[in-house]
Amino acid sequence: MSILFGLLAVIIVLAIAYAMSNDRKNVNFIGIGVMLLAQVLTTWFMFMTPIGEAVINFISDIFNKLIEFGTEGVNFVLGGVTVEENASVFFFNVLLIIIFFSTILSVLTYLKVLPFIIKYLGWGNF
Structure with missing residues (x-):
């Protein structure tokens, strides 16, 4: 269904x-x-397929590591502000990580890495 x-x-x-x-x-x-x-x-x-599962796990591990880096960066910038486990603090858990990823994408764009990837992965326009 x-x-x-x-x-x-x-x-x-x-x-x-x-x-x-x-x-x-x-x-x-x-x-x-x-x-x-x-x-x-x-x-x-x-x-x-097992190969596809391995690819997904590899990509997932990369993003999990990036999220760990972002979380450590947030802890460094905010001086170790602790958030209770049951508290849903959107600013700490989501927005600062989004800012971290946005910064990474901006740096990759400035270094012309992201446009290169987009150009050569997007070659198949029909």
Whole structure:
């Protein structure tokens, strides 16, 4: 049943995008179909094969390490302010980490690493 809801959601989003388009005659349906197929195949590969699981775990470990660095940076900047376990402090737990990641992306953009990655990973525009 959840697969049907997912398909229905994709159809609704595509219908809304088509309805709101200013130039409906030039919509590239083949490109949209190819990208949806690529997304389904990539998702299947990542979730149904041991290699895909290893890739997801590797990427997850990298981001977990970055979050640990961000948390240590927040503790350093704020002088070890402690937050109770049951308290939901959005500023400490979320916003400062978002600022940390935003800073990392800004530095990577300034060093021209991020544009390089985007240029060479995004070569397949249909």
